[in-house]
Amino acid sequence: MNRLDPSLISGMPPFEGIAPDDLADMLRSARPSRVKEGAAIFGQDEPAQSFFLLLDGRVRVVKTTPDGQQVVMRYIMPGELLGIAQALGRSTYPATALAVMDCLVLVWNGQLWSEFAARWPSFGQNTYKTVGLRLQDAQTQVIEMATEQVERRVAHALLRLAHQSGRKTDNGILIDFPISRQDIAEMTGTTLHTVSRLLTAWEEKGLVGGGRMQVCITDPHGLLLLADGRTGRS
Amino acid sequence: MNRLDPSLISGMPPFEGIAPDDLADMLRSARPSRVKEGAAIFGQDEPAQSFFLLLDGRVRVVKTTPDGQQVVMRYIMPGELLGIAQALGRSTYPATALAVMDCLVLVWNGQLWSEFAARWPSFGQNTYKTVGLRLQDAQTQVIEMATEQVERRVAHALLRLAHQSGRKTDNGILIDFPISRQDIAEMTGTTLHTVSRLLTAWEEKGLVGGGRMQVCITDPHGLLLLADGRTGRS
């Protein structure tokens, strides 16, 4: 059997405060898995048989409405757990998880979750803390959708992405995974047309740059002013 | 000292699966408190010193944006915990809780939370389950805001309220606490004007009734059709 080294996951938030030997224990029941770009890690409403840790790549979590519209709930970065439906007492996945680029994940059998949480309390606590953070995120998103108009929502979304997954370049902060205008639209509850218009307008103002499936924020500060609405008035 | 009886809280979801003697223990550290209509139970960004159980009345949980706009996050019914910031590792309350009518609450010192959770595992599990439910709620709300237009959002909001707190009357299901068009607007990210127009239109169609600070759903099924968008097309 192919042993996985504790250093793989030590230092990742969910495993904070757990001894290397214990990490090795946890890894013994894990199975590594490669996921091709565009493939699904799990699908909405499927029975939640496993939970996952993203080791490398980027994952987009999407919900689809009964009438087929899609909403991007969040992007997952390496070091984050996903598919933790069991932790919240759910028996099915609430959303679909898609590999935005080739990914490497660890897979555990879902039944292990309660075992892990009982045996290593910090693991449970860490998870619940991130659940708390996700609740906060969702609430901020509700507030943005309720009070901000499209331009500011898109600006906020880009800044959040840059913060999560930005790579500094000569031209500014590059969002370092492929993302389309359609994706941004589905994050912000608008259409790809509106996003496209906004981005070209911002490009003329020198706020952003980009190209096909790519966005780069050239003036983060300027974009932040836009996002927070201190533009134009008084 | 004034003893509180375990029957006060037995049967309430957060205390499911806990023995009466233990309930009595928990109650010994609780302090009952009356809150007048319109008064705040706790305020956004205040240090989270206590957590609460609503015994009677209705509470509106509101977030205020930096520029003063308000968003109603949820209504709390008797039997629900509120102010559980500590459970999620927060040190301040994320929102303001307002008594919609005269309320009776139990108050515990916030530090007791971790003690309770350690001593009575079901209490912790119950709480996390409701946190999971609230995360789901928030996500559904995001999806609604992203994909539905105002009319359907308002319809959904009313149906949800009716489900949580509806009382059957001759004319239909009455939402049995005072609620203004403004409140409904803040739940759905629109303006009181639009809500007013919608309600009068619906009243003409015989879907709802009501009056000042009051809404009654006379045709729940019809409203559900509206909410789910099966109206007019094909």
Place this chain on the structure above:
DNA sequence: CGCGGCTTTGAATGATGTCAAAAATTGTGG
């Protein structure tokens, strides 16, 4: 080189917000 996904752009439409004012309801104090 041609095809398929992505992106841009224009014009027209429509849903909602904004502004403004009047009407209805409830509570209060005399």
Place this chain on the structure above:
DNA sequence: CCACAATTTTTGACATCATTCAAAGCCGCG
């Protein structure tokens, strides 16, 4: 019991942001 004040609700006219519809351009890949 009435009149007033305060709040809530209704309604109209108008402005506008964003979607929709339509079409063309662009880019990368096979």
